[in-house]
Amino acid sequence: MIRLEQVNLQRSGNYLLESVSLTLKPGYKIGLVGANGCGKSTLLALIRGELQPDRGDVVVSRGQRIAHMAQEVEHLERSAIDFVLDGDTELRRIQNELAAAEASGDHNLSATLHTRLADHDGYTAESRAARLLNGLGFKQEQLGLPTRSFSGGWRMRLNLAKALMMPSDILLLDEPTNHLDLDAILWLQQWLKQYPGTLVVISHDRDFMDDVIDHTIHIEHRQAFLYSGNYSAFERQRAERLALQQSAYEKQQRQRAHLEQFIRRFKAKATKAKQAQSRVKALSKLEDLAPAHIDSPFNFTIPEADKTSSPLMHLEKAGVGYGDVSILHNITLNIQPGDRIALLGPNGAGKSTLIRALAGETRLISGKRVDGEHLSIGYFAQHQLETLDSNASPMLHLQRLSPDAREQTLRDFLGGFDFHGDQATDSIASFSGGEKARLALALIAWQKPNLLLLDEPTNHLDLEMRLALTLALQSFEGAMILVSHDRHLIRSTVDSLYLVHNGRMDEFTGDLDEYSSWLEEQRREQRKQETVEAEPAAKLDSAADRKARKQKEAEIRRKLSPLKRNADKLEQQLEKVQEKLASVEEALSSSDIYQDENKDKLKALLADQTELKRQEEETEESWMEAMEAYEELKAELE
Numbered sequence: 001m002i003r004l005e006q007v008n009l010q011r012s013g014n015y016l017l018e019s020v021s022l023t024l025k026p027g028y029k030i031g032l033v034g035a036n037g038c039g040k041s042t043l044l045a046l047i048r049g050e051l052q053p054d055r056g057d058v059v060v061s062r063g064q065r066i067a068h069m070a071q072e073v074e075h076l077e078r079s080a081i082d083f084v085l086d087g088d089t090e091l092r093r094i095q096n097e098l099a100a101a102e103a104s105g106d107h108n109l110s111a112t113l114h115t116r117l118a119d120h121d122g123y124t125a126e127s128r129a130a131r132l133l134n135g136l137g138f139k140q141e142q143l144g145l146p147t148r149s150f151s152g153g154w155r156m157r158l159n160l161a162k163a164l165m166m167p168s169d170i171l172l173l174d175e176p177t178n179h180l181d182l183d184a185i186l187w188l189q190q191w192l193k194q195y196p197g198t199l200v201v202i203s204h205d206r207d208f209m210d211d212v213i214d215h216t217i218h219i220e221h222r223q224a225f226l227y228s229g230n231y232s233a234f235e236r237q238r239a240e241r242l243a244l245q246q247s248a249y250e251k252q253q254r255q256r257a258h259l260e261q262f263i264r265r266f267k268a269k270a271t272k273a274k275q276a277q278s279r280v281k282a283l284s285k286l287e288d289l290a291p292a293h294i295d296s297p298f299n300f301t302i303p304e305a306d307k308t309s310s311p312l313m314h315l316e317k318a319g320v321g322y323g324d325v326s327i328l329h330n331i332t333l334n335i336q337p338g339d340r341i342a343l344l345g346p347n348g349a350g351k352s353t354l355i356r357a358l359a360g361e362t363r364l365i366s367g368k369r370v371d372g373e374h375l376s377i378g379y380f381a382q383h384q385l386e387t388l389d390s391n392a393s394p395m396l397h398l399q400r401l402s403p404d405a406r407e408q409t410l411r412d413f414l415g416g417f418d419f420h421g422d423q424a425t426d427s428i429a430s431f432s433g434g435e436k437a438r439l440a441l442a443l444i445a446w447q448k449p450n451l452l453l454l455d456e457p458t459n460h461l462d463l464e465m466r467l468a469l470t471l472a473l474q475s476f477e478g479a480m481i482l483v484s485h486d487r488h489l490i491r492s493t494v495d496s497l498y499l500v501h502n503g504r505m506d507e508f509t510g511d512l513d514e515y516s517s518w519l520e521e522q523r524r525e526q527r528k529q530e531t532v533e534a535e536p537a538a539k540l541d542s543a544a545d546r547k548a549r550k551q552k553e554a555e556i557r558r559k560l561s562p563l564k565r566n567a568d569k570l571e572q573q574l575e576k577v578q579e580k581l582a583s584v585e586e587a588l589s590s591s592d593i594y595q596d597e598n599k600d601k602l603k604a605l606l607a608d609q610t611e612l613k614r615q616e617e618e619t620e621e622s623w624m625e626a627m628e629a630y631e632e633l634k635a636e637l638e
Contacts, residue, residue: 001026002047002170002198004224007056009042012447016042016481018222020056024215026169029192029199031231034219035297036434036462038204041059043219044068044172060170067168073155076148080138080158083147084129087162091122115262135187136180137347141631152617153179153622155587160373164191165296173201175506177208178459181347182485182521196267204463206231206244227429298468300416300442302378305450308337309372312451312479313358318367320350320357322629323566325559326365327353331505335451339479344492344501344508344515346522348628354500355381355455358481378449383621385436386614390429391607394419394439399444400439418465429610433460441469450478458486487512556633570623577619 002024004078009017016039024030032040045051046058048068060066067087071145078086087091099115117123133143138158142150147158156179163171171192192199192212200217209216209231216227216234227234234495313335321327329348335341343351356362359379360416391399398410414424417438427441435462444452452473458466466489473480473493484490490497490512497508497515584605587593593602 001059001061002200003057003059004046005057005059005604007046007058009039009051009052009053011042011223015222017053017219017224018226019438020222020223021541022217022226024197024198024226026061026198027196028215029195030201030215031201031202031213031234031341032217033209033231033463034235035464038219039222040219041579042175043217043224044174044200044202047172064169065167066170066172067163067166068172069163069174070159071156071174073147079145079146080133080150081126081129081143083158084133084161084165085125086165087165090167091117091120091125094120094122096433112554129161129165132164133158135184135191136161137184141632143540151620154624155570157184160188160611171195171197171199172201173199175202175204177203177205177485181483182487184345186516186519187483188614198334199573204458204461205486205488206463206464206466207494236385252480265471267483287549295436295469296464300413300445300468301472302358302445302452303448304477305376305448307374307477308450309374310344311336312375313371314368314370314623315364316370318357318369318494319365320362321365322351322353322626323361323562324365325563325629325633326507327503327629329366329503331367333505335479337479338477339496340494341480341496341498342482342484343498343500343505346519348632349500350503351500352381353375353456353625355379355481355483355507356451359453375451376447377451377453378444378447379453379455380440380444381455382437382459383618385433386617388439389426390438390610391427393425393427394442395424397439397443401443413446414442420608422515434465437461440467445472452476452478452480452482454480455483456485457482458484458489484584560633563626563633566622567626567630570619570626574616574623576617578610581609581616584608584612 002022004020007017007020008015032043034040037072042051046053046062048066049058049060062278066362073083094117098110098117099460100110100111121128130140130143134140138154147155150158155584160173160176163173176188178399180188186206189208189211199212201209201213211230213230214228216229216231218225218234218238227237229237244473311334313333315331318331318333319326319329320331331354343354353362357364359377359381361379392400394414395407397412398414399405401409411424414420419439419442428436431439437457441457461469466486470489470492473489480493481491482494497510497512498505499508499515499518510518568608588602588605588609592598593605
C-alpha cells in the first residue's frame with residue numbers, strides 16, 4: 001500500500017503539492033495525469049523516497065520492492081542483455097556469490113547457491129531478458145551489442161526493459177511509450193496488464209492508458225484527485241464536474257458549430273464523404289471531451305492554404321531508400337486535397353523513409369514524382385526540432401517567415417500554442433522537447449500548407465496539446481499523411497490506412513484493432529520461422545532451389561556493399577563530431593573560460609557545443625538507420 005498524508009512539497013518557492021492525501025491499494029494500476037510541470041514526476045520521486053515532503057508523510061508498506069524506469073543509461077560498455085539482467089539485483093548478487101564459491105572450491109556453499117539460483121528462476125533469466133528486449137523491438141543479433149552502440153531512444157528502451165526485469169511489487173514508469181513504436185506499445189500493454197503488482201504510470205498516450213490503468217490521479221491546482229476507472233472514465237467524471245460552468249458550455253458550442261458546419265458543407269459530396277464521416281464521429285465524442293479540457297491552454301487551427309492543386313502530388317512506381325539501395329519499391333500514390341492517410345507498419349519497415357522522400361529531403365531511387373503547381377508542404381519530424389535557432393525567440397522565428405506581419409497578430413497566433421508574454425519573445429535555448437515541438441507545429445501551421453507530412457508529431461506533447469492538435473487536424477481541409485503511435489490521433493483524424501511492410505506500401509482495409517491482430521500474427525509467423533530455421537533441414541534442396549538461392553544471395557551481397565560503405569562513412573563522421581564535441585566540452589570545463597575577459601570565447605564555445613550536439617544526434621540517427629538497413633539485408637543471408 002502507498003499512502004500520502006497531508007503532503008506539502010515546494011520547488012523554487014512555489015507549491016507543487018499542498019495538503020495532498022491519497023491511499024493507493026495493492027494491485028491498483030494508476031495513470032498519473034496533469035499539466036506539464038504540475039508535479040507528476042515529483043510524485044514518483046516521493047514514492048521512491050528520492051525526495052522528502054516539506055510537510056506530511058509518504059508511507060510505503062514495509063518490504064515492498066520498487067522498480068522504476070531510469071532516465072539515464074549507465075555502464076555503456078555492458079551488452080544490451082547484460083544491462084537488462086542487471087535490473088535483477090538479487091540475481092546478480094547470487095551469481096556473484098556463486099562464482100566466488102566455485103572459485104574457492106567451496107562445494108557445499110556452491111550447492112546451496114545453485115538451489116537459491118533455481119528458486120529465483122535464475123536459470124531462465126537470460127531467456128526472460130531476451131523476450132523483454134524482443135518485445136520492445138530489439139532483434140536477436142542486437143542483444144550482444146554494447147549499450148553505447150544504441151541511439152538515445154533505444155537506450156530508453158533498454159532502461160524500460162531493465163525496470164521490467166526487476167522483481168517488484170510497485171512499478172513506476174515515467175512516459176514509457178515516448179520512444180516506442182506501435183508494435184512495442186501493444187506488447188508493453190499486454191505485459192503491464194499481466195503485471196501483478198501496483199503500477200503508477202505517466203503517459204500522454206490515451207489509448208495506452210485506457211487499456212492498462214484502472215485508476216487515474218489528476219494533479220491540478222496543487223491538489224491530487226483519485227478517480228476510479230481508466231483515462232476515458234476520468235474525462236467523463238471530470239466533465240460532469242465541469243459541465244455546469246458557462247465557459248465550458250460556450251467553448252463546447254463553438255467547437256460543435258465548427259464541426260457541424262464542415263459536415264453540412266461536405267457530407268453530400270462524394271469526394272468529401274469520408275472526411276465528413278470522421279467529423280460525425282468526432283462530434284459524437286465532443287460532449288464528453290470539451291468540458292473535461294476546458295482549462296486547456298491550447299486553442300489553434302491550421303489556416304486554409306491560399307491555393308491548392310489536384311492532385312497535390314503523384315508518385316508512379318517510385319522507389320525510396322538510402323543511397324542507391326531501395327527500401328520500398330513500386331509505390332504508386334495519388335495525393336488529392338482532403339486525403340487523410342496514416343502509415344502503419346513494423347519498426348524499420350520504411351515509414352519515415354517514405355515521409356522524408358515525400359517531403360523532398362531525399363530523392364527517389366526510381367520511378368517518377370509529379371508535384372502539383374500549388375503544392376505547399378508542411379513537414380514535421382523529430383530531427384527538425386534541432387534545426388530551430390536556439391538563440392531566437394518564437395516571435396523571431398515567425399517574423400523571419402513573415403517580416404511584414406503585425407506583432408499583435410503574431411502574438412495572438414503564438415498564444416494558441418501557449419506561448420504568452422515573455423515566453424514568446426525570449427530565446428528558446430532553454431525550451432523543453434515539448435515546447436520545441438509546439439513551436440515547430442506553430443511554424444508549420446503559420447505557413448498554410450495544403451499537404452501535411454507528420455512523422456510522430458505527438459512525441460513530447462502532453463495530453464492537452466495532443467487533444468488540441470487532434471481538433472486542429474480534424475478541421476484542416478488539406479491533405480495529410482501521418483506516422484504516429486498515438487492510436488487516438490489516428491482514429492480521430494485519418495480516413496485511410498496504408499501498410500508499409502516487406503518493401504511495399506498497400507492500402508490496409510481493416511481498422512486499428514485488426515492491425516493489432518495482424519501484428520500479433522506477424523510475431524507468431526516470425527517465431528514459427530525461427531523454430532523451423534533452428535531445426536535441421538528434413539531434405540536436400542533441389543538443384544533449382546540451390547541455384548535460385550545462390551542468385552538471391554549474390555543479389556543481396558551486391559546491395560550490402562554500398563550499405564556498409566554508407567554506414568562506415570557515417571560512423572567515421574560521428575567519431576569526428578564526437579571528438580570535436582569532447583574538445584569543446586573540455587574547454588568549457590576550465591574555470592578560466594568563465595572570466596569576464598573570455599566572454600566572447602565562452603559564447604563561441606557554447607554555440608559550437610549546441611551545433612556539435614545537433615550534428616551528433618543527426619549523424620547518430622542516420623548511422624543507426626543505415627546500420628539497421630544493413631543488418632536487415634544481411635539477416636537474409638543468415
